[in-house]
Amino acid sequence: MTIVGVPAGWPASEEEARAVQDELRGRVVLGQPGPPPGTGRVTGVDVAYDDELDLVAAAAVVLDAATLDVVAEATAVGRVSFPYVPGLLAFRELPTVSAVLDRLPCPPGLVVCDGYGLAHPRRFGLASHLGVLTDLPAIGVAKNPFTFTYDEPAPARGSSAPLLAGAEEVGRALRTRDGVKPVFVSVGHRVSLAGALAHTLALTPRFRLPETTRRADALCRQALREAARGRPGAPTRPDGTPSAPPPPGR
């Protein structure tokens, strides 16, 4: 199995990573409506980690937006490319996520990320970054409010309240199920906030989290288990010799 490495020139420090965000931020396209909800394809991407083994597994699951049926899937396994630092999540996930999108047999359509887009300290979260690198329409749907504030949306599914960075609205707290904790939606690239909300609702007919995220989450965990199975911490055969040569760096 090929292991995705860390790209040459990938930021090695937090300072460098923040500079990259400041540089790429200007390439985000806002104000486009984005694809009509319920049409075309919607792709969920997610990542799972094994820091012990220095492995990261990414999955992309393409759904028919109208039926939510799975149209295509792909996985990719890579090495951890950056530590988890709030505000720099993209540098941890992007190399493997880009690789997994490249492996899809069809165009992804709208990409739904597990995390934020505009709702970010420098307004350039994972969904924005991925959108800029691929030029695909992208949105972020997160499970937590991060550092932002919001008022509780009304209890009915579909209700939302502004997600605020001070007085600036950077996204919405959206109730996807009656009486259940909201999700936090923000714009990534080439999609409006209204479009992002509509897509999120179309993807949550039954559960709090989008079908895209749920499918991608299950798949990347499975891919990680399979990758880790082949690479135990101290790989040995019954006779004690190494079971596999060290994987070539990339």
Added chain:
DNA sequence: GCGACAG
């Protein structure tokens, strides 16, 4: 300076 902080 301290605490909080997407995944």
Added chain:
DNA sequence: ATCTTGTCGC
């Protein structure tokens, strides 16, 4: 993210 048993409910 990940560590983790049982438990309540559809």
